[in-house]
Amino acid sequence: MQTQIQTVKRRRLHEDIVQHFHSLIREGALKHGDRLPAERELAEQFQVSRSSVREAIRSLELQGLAVSKPGAGTFISTENLDSVVALLASTFNAGADVLRDAFEMRHLLEPPIAALAAQRATPEEVARLREILEDQQRQIDAGDTGVESDTAFHFALAAATHNAALIKVVSAVEDVLQRSRGQSLEEPGRRQRSLASHQEILQRVQAGDPQGAQQAMDHHLAVVEPSGL
Amino acid sequence: MQTQIQTVKRRRLHEDIVQHFHSLIREGALKHGDRLPAERELAEQFQVSRSSVREAIRSLELQGLAVSKPGAGTFISTENLDSVVALLASTFNAGADVLRDAFEMRHLLEPPIAALAAQRATPEEVARLREILEDQQRQIDAGDTGVESDTAFHFALAAATHNAALIKVVSAVEDVLQRSRGQSLEEPGRRQRSLASHQEILQRVQAGDPQGAQQAMDHHLAVVEPSGL
DNA sequence: TCTGTCCGGTGGTCAGACCAATTTGGTGGT
DNA sequence: ACCACCAAATTGGTCTGACCACCGGACAGA
Numbered sequence: 001m002q003t004q005i006q007t008v009k010r011r012r013l014h015e016d017i018v019q020h021f022h023s024l025i026r027e028g029a030l031k032h033g034d035r036l037p038a039e040r041e042l043a044e045q046f047q048v049s050r051s052s053v054r055e056a057i058r059s060l061e062l063q064g065l066a067v068s069k070p071g072a073g074t075f076i077s078t079e080n081l082d083s084v085v086a087l088l089a090s091t092f093n094a095g096a097d098v099l100r101d102a103f104e105m106r107h108l109l110e111p112p113i114a115a116l117a118a119q120r121a122t123p124e125e126v127a128r129l130r131e132i133l134e135d136q137q138r139q140i141d142a143g144d145t146g147v148e149s150d151t152a153f154h155f156a157l158a159a160a161t162h163n164a165a166l167i168k169v170v171s172a173v174e175d176v177l178q179r180s181r182g183q184s185l186e187e188p189g190r191r192q193r194s195l196a197s198h199q200e201i202l203q204r205v206q207a208g209d210p211q212g213a214q215q216a217m218d219h220h221l222a223v224v225e226p227s228g229l
Numbered sequence: 230m231q232t233q234i235q236t237v238k239r240r241r242l243h244e245d246i247v248q249h250f251h252s253l254i255r256e257g258a259l260k261h262g263d264r265l266p267a268e269r270e271l272a273e274q275f276q277v278s279r280s281s282v283r284e285a286i287r288s289l290e291l292q293g294l295a296v297s298k299p300g301a302g303t304f305i306s307t308e309n310l311d312s313v314v315a316l317l318a319s320t321f322n323a324g325a326d327v328l329r330d331a332f333e334m335r336h337l338l339e340p341p342i343a344a345l346a347a348q349r350a351t352p353e354e355v356a357r358l359r360e361i362l363e364d365q366q367r368q369i370d371a372g373d374t375g376v377e378s379d380t381a382f383h384f385a386l387a388a389a390t391h392n393a394a395l396i397k398v399v400s401a402v403e404d405v406l407q408r409s410r411g412q413s414l415e416e417p418g419r420r421q422r423s424l425a426s427h428q429e430i431l432q433r434v435q436a437g438d439p440q441g442a443q444q445a446m447d448h449h450l451a452v453v454e455p456s457g458l
Numbered sequence: 459t460c461t462g463t464c465c466g467g468t469g470g471t472c473a474g475a476c477c478a479a480t481t482t483g484g485t486g487g488t
Numbered sequence: 489a490c491c492a493c494c495a496a497a498t499t500g501g502t503c504t505g506a507c508c509a510c511c512g513g514a515c516a517g518a
Contacts, residue, residue, distance in 0.1 A: 013502070014287075038468060049503040051280060054470085058243075058284050062291045070469045071511030101394040108341045108395075116333075165330040166337075169398055242471070267499060278472040283501085299500045300480025 017056035115210035246285035344439035
């Protein structure tokens with residue numbers, strides 16, 4: 001038994017702690033908003049050093065499962081999208097041909113996402129989408145590229161699918177594409193064409209027309225695809 | 230200058246270190262296989278404590294960008310899929326209705342992935358797919374569920390797209406689904422039906438028939454979808 | 459009741475120590 | 489000259505304790 005244990009690859013302490021919290025989250029024993037015991041307390045409970053606890057909490061943070069606030073504590077945060085997006089985007093960034101790959105995935109995902117949004121969007125979500133396009137219009141009228149609204153529109157569409165996995169992946173892809181989108185929207189006429197096709201998508205979503213929404217998104221992606229990809 | 234820095238929201242030290250390494254990787258100054266200086270050395274260079282360096286390296290590890298080996302050092306590892314998959318899978322796991330969401334994403338992604346594989350698979354990749362199905366047949370004949378080969382087949386299909394983002398996302402989704410797949414394949418007749426539809430997909434991929442591959446994958450997903458989802 | 463201050467608790471960082479694992483360099487033998 | 493072995497050096501992993509900045513709650517005063 002003892003010998004057998006030593007032939008197994010040594011597991012790092014902080015990884016065990018992370019797994020422990022994963023189980024608690026998965027079982028529902030910890031949920032969004034719950035506060036973890038203090039680092040010092042966890043170190044005592046787990047009979048480990050505070051350093052190991054900190055390293056575990058770093059992992060949970062990076063996994064988008066927790067947020068630490070100095071002076072306040074560490075909280076389960078399973079609805080915090082920013083860190084997950086940054087993390088997912090960084091994993092995509094690690095490869096070559098990042099833009100090409102991200103764009104291709106976008107082509108695969110966003111048309112059916114638009115279709116799902118057409119089936120599932122609540123009136124509030126439709127209103128939100130409209131609001132974003134009004135912002136985009138204002139930005140373009142003011143001489144800006146409207147890139148933030150452009151990104152927000154795609155994110156809101158994914159949110160309207162009510163599918164957590166899709167939301168996360170789309171957000172990561174959008175994060176990766178944000179830079180090239182800024183350049184792309186500098187081209188003459190592109191902003192207005194982007195906005196026009198956004199509006200077409202919104203009409204189809206509002207009308208509850210999945211096929212129309214899908215086709216409108218296909219068209220939109222053709223309109224905005226950067227040249228030379 | 231000094232005063233100005235202090236009015237900016239305090240940034241955590243280890244995050245600055247992570248960003249530094251992100252830049253180095255992005256610029257190509259660090260690439261797969263390169264060894265980082267020792268933690269103690271990095272602490273000295275950056276004029277920070279070793280704890281901060283460690284927390285930064287934890288982050289890089291979790292981002293799938295580095296691997297630490299006791300006694301040897303820390304190495305850039307941008308081609309290490311295992312940690313990225315585990316990480317992505319854990320972010321998906323954090324939500325409710327995990328299986329439902331993962332399955333829905335699978336429905337959106339895997340048919341077009343099969344189509345891309347039909348366009349892009351090399352002869353070696355096709356042979357690999359065939360090999361996996363032969364393994365699956367052997368496992369089923371031996372009375373096992375064949376779940377490992379089932380998963381491997383989907384992963385190999387994604388790999389045949391030559392799109393790094395797709396590979397990562399599909400691998401994460403497969404990781405999440407692996408548990409339910411094991412149960413699903415316990416149902417009578419399901420293994421053979423799964424294998425049969427895999428073989429149909431492979432034929433279409435081998436024939437370079439994207440539409441046929443896509444339809445075969447649609448059919449396959451309908452065959453294997455767990456009841457009650 | 460509201461506002462301001464203080465204090466205790468929290469996370470963030472530092473420094474140093476020790477242990478386990480790996481690598482490197484030196485020595486001896488062939 | 490080459491190889492094997494061993495000890496020392498180096499590395500990451502964990503621990504301990506200290507100090508600092510921040511936050512939230514409690515309490516006192518207006």
